[in-house]
Amino acid sequence: MSSSEAAGNLEAKLERLLAVETFDPPAGFTPRHQVDPDAVGDPEQFWAEQARTLIDWDTPFVKILDDTNPPFYQWFGDGQLNVSHNCLDRHVAAGRGDKVAYHWHGEEGERRTITYADLLAETQRFANGLKSLGVGRGDVVGIFLPMIPEVVVAMLACARIGAVHNVVFGGFAASAVRERMEVSDAKALVTVDGARRKGKTAPVKQSVDAELGDLATLEHIVVVRSTGTPAPMLDGRDVWYDELLAAADPVCPAEPLAAEHPLFILYSSGSTAKPKGILHTTGGYLTGVTYTHRLVFDLDPATDVFWCSADVGWITGHSYIVYGPLSNGATSVMYEGAPDYPDKDIWWQLVEEYKVTIFYTAPTAIRTCMKWGARYPDRHDLSSLRLIGTVGEPINPKAWLWYHTVIGGERCPIVDTWWQTETGAIMISPLPGRTPTKPGSATRPLPGISPALVDEEGKPIEEGTGILVITRPWPSMLRTLYRDDERFKETYFSRFGPETYLVGDAARRDADGYLWIIGRIDDVINVSGHRLSTAEVESAIVAHEGVAEAAVVAQADEDTGQSIVAFVTLSGDRVGDDADVAELRDHVAKRIGKLARPKRIIWADDLPKTRSGKIMRRLLRDIAEGRELGDVTTLRDPGVMAALQGKIAAAADD
Numbered sequence: 001m002s003s004s005e006a007a008g009n010l011e012a013k014l015e016r017l018l019a020v021e022t023f024d025p026p027a028g029f030t031p032r033h034q035v036d037p038d039a040v041g042d043p044e045q046f047w048a049e050q051a052r053t054l055i056d057w058d059t060p061f062v063k064i065l066d067d068t069n070p071p072f073y074q075w076f077g078d079g080q081l082n083v084s085h086n087c088l089d090r091h092v093a094a095g096r097g098d099k100v101a102y103h104w105h106g107e108e109g110e111r112r113t114i115t116y117a118d119l120l121a122e123t124q125r126f127a128n129g130l131k132s133l134g135v136g137r138g139d140v141v142g143i144f145l146p147m148i149p150e151v152v153v154a155m156l157a158c159a160r161i162g163a164v165h166n167v168v169f170g171g172f173a174a175s176a177v178r179e180r181m182e183v184s185d186a187k188a189l190v191t192v193d194g195a196r197r198k199g200k201t202a203p204v205k206q207s208v209d210a211e212l213g214d215l216a217t218l219e220h221i222v223v224v225r226s227t228g229t230p231a232p233m234l235d236g237r238d239v240w241y242d243e244l245l246a247a248a249d250p251v252c253p254a255e256p257l258a259a260e261h262p263l264f265i266l267y268s269s270g271s272t273a274k275p276k277g278i279l280h281t282t283g284g285y286l287t288g289v290t291y292t293h294r295l296v297f298d299l300d301p302a303t304d305v306f307w308c309s310a311d312v313g314w315i316t317g318h319s320y321i322v323y324g325p326l327s328n329g330a331t332s333v334m335y336e337g338a339p340d341y342p343d344k345d346i347w348w349q350l351v352e353e354y355k356v357t358i359f360y361t362a363p364t365a366i367r368t369c370m371k372w373g374a375r376y377p378d379r380h381d382l383s384s385l386r387l388i389g390t391v392g393e394p395i396n397p398k399a400w401l402w403y404h405t406v407i408g409g410e411r412c413p414i415v416d417t418w419w420q421t422e423t424g425a426i427m428i429s430p431l432p433g434r435t436p437t438k439p440g441s442a443t444r445p446l447p448g449i450s451p452a453l454v455d456e457e458g459k460p461i462e463e464g465t466g467i468l469v470i471t472r473p474w475p476s477m478l479r480t481l482y483r484d485d486e487r488f489k490e491t492y493f494s495r496f497g498p499e500t501y502l503v504g505d506a507a508r509r510d511a512d513g514y515l516w517i518i519g520r521i522d523d524v525i526n527v528s529g530h531r532l533s534t535a536e537v538e539s540a541i542v543a544h545e546g547v548a549e550a551a552v553v554a555q556a557d558e559d560t561g562q563s564i565v566a567f568v569t570l571s572g573d574r575v576g577d578d579a580d581v582a583e584l585r586d587h588v589a590k591r592i593g594k595l596a597r598p599k600r601i602i603w604a605d606d607l608p609k610t611r612s613g614k615i616m617r618r619l620l621r622d623i624a625e626g627r628e629l630g631d632v633t634t635l636r637d638p639g640v641m642a643a644l645q646g647k648i649a650a651a652a653d654d
């Protein structure tokens with residue numbers, strides 16, 4: 001059969017499958033773990049049992065949940081444990097030191113096999129290295145690294161000594177790193193000489209120096225030698241990672257820490273320009289990720305090879321590249337590079353080579369692969385796969401069906417997992433092999449999790465569309481926003497009271513009780529599963545000297561789910577041209593990162609405002625998506641809209 005014939009057949013098949021509403025669990029798939037969603041009974045006891053059976057405690061907890069001061073909940077508060085012990089020492093002690101923790105695959109095809117014993121040895125040395133730099137319990141350590149094994153070592157070394165890591169996604173600009181280091185008072189930063197991307201090298205240490213060189217609170221910068229890119233080292237402040245390791249004592253016992261000891265901060269975007277420092281703690285977070293990684297992915301650590309294609313710099317990477325898999329003693333694939341380098345089949349080559357059994361990615365990646373065509377996965381043997389999953393945004397049925405057919409070979413259950421940086425771990429997902437799935441729905445809450453839909457007044461909605469909330473605390477929930485308890489309360493626990501967590505998403509519940517996530521109800525944009533704040537992008541744009549005013553909205557996008565559209569008024573009487581578009585996009589890339597670049601910039605003489613001067617984003621969204629304008633009666637100057645509608649300039653992507 002010719003490849004165009006095959007493509008035609010696939011297309012016809014997908015069309016046919018679009019009519020199927022519910023997919024029964026694949027017949028050949030037998031779930032490995034017993035759990036009865038209806039038998040949870042007392043959720044507190046349920047969680048205590050998970051914590052006791054899945055985690056090693058130095059001091060077992062007696063108290064399960066302290067809910068006396070909502071929304072400041074504490075879990076397993078009188079227990080003590082260490083996350084790095086749970087991820088490393090306990091497996092090595094049980095005789096599994098030779099088990100592979102990571103099959104690391106570099107962008108140029110390099111391979112590194114890292115066992116649990118290797119990881120433990122390097123983590124102990126680096127933990128001692130950090131101590132020798134004066135880093136101790138409660139100190140914040142920034143981590144700005146690409147997808148190399150040292151990023152895992154750095155995280156675990158912090159966890160081992162009670163330091164709090166603050167990982168910044170490697171794709172962010174150095175100025176975003178500075179902001180996150182500054183507001184968290186980071187004492188040290190672990191970074192790299194250079195980072196590779198599709199055959200090119202970015203001089204990371206040089207950029208870090210240019211932006212953070214004068215940050216007084218940052219006492220040390222540790223630099224991993226990765227690409228050999230020239231990296232100026234400042235005497236007394238900067239130290240090479242390998243030299244620090246060589247000088248360090250090989251033994252560093254894991255310190256028993258209180259269950260509520262902070263484990264990490266991860267900055268995420270909110271409704272204002274200031275990123276939120278989401279804080280997770282030790283016992284509850286580890287319980288949540290260990291439980292969900294085992295149950296949702298039907299994990300057998302002895303035989304499975306797990307691959308989560310996210311970057312460690314996002315919560316998906318924290319929970320399902322590092323902590324969940326390691327705590328469960330699993331073998332994972334870690335891939336440094338892009339999905340289309342050296343060619344568009346690299347992911348499937350890796351699945352074949354490492355015999356990946358569980359694959360976890362984002363809908364946006366699936367849509368991209370779908371666009372490239374089935375001929376890339378068809379080059380490889382994907383028969384090792386037994387379960388596949390998605391996260392980050394709602395998946396459109398067509399992409400789900402393609403994933404099911406082309407990647408999953410129609411035999412793999414798909415888990416569409418809904419969760420957030422704040423929730424720490426998966427909250428809503430099918431139980432593989434048990435829950436019948438409907439393409440586009442994350443289905444039902446996991447045992448132990450209590451979501452609800454409410455209307456504007458907070459009244460429960462059984463069926464239909466509403467605001468998604470969580471009505472009971474869960475162990476892996478965020479504990480606060482770093483050094484900003486007020487904003488924590490205000491953002492998540494004010495609208496419906498201190499005991500109801502406001503998710504920030506709208507959702508629909510159908511007649512079968514299945515949940516369908518619709519999207520954000522706040523000013524957060526989801527581009528390729530990455531969360532960005534309209535305010536943050538706006539403030540980056542107006543920081544440009546030529547800009548008078550800017551408003552940013554989301555537009556539905558076939559590839560990335562949503563994309564960013566910026567309405568910009570230039571200073572003076574200037575009208576923007578193509579060069580300005582390029583300049584502004586570049587400017588945003590430098591201030592935040594490439595993924596925050598507006599896809600379209602629309603030049604505006606003026607922006608639509610209410611009489612009190614508030615920008616009416618709703619109308620801008622209408623324009624961006626080419627819709628009829630909604631209610632314009634509150635507009636101060638209706639002429640503005642007419643002028644705008646005429647002026648649409650498209651910016652090329654990339």
Ligand code: WT7
Nearest residue numbers: 316391392393394416417418419420421517531
């Ligand atoms: C937001 C959280 C959790 C890791 C990735 C993103 C959206 C996430 C799904 C899903 C529909 C989803 C929500 C959520 N989202 N997973 N399976 N179906 N929407 O983490 O950056 O904290 O973003 O991503 O809107 O609120 P995040």
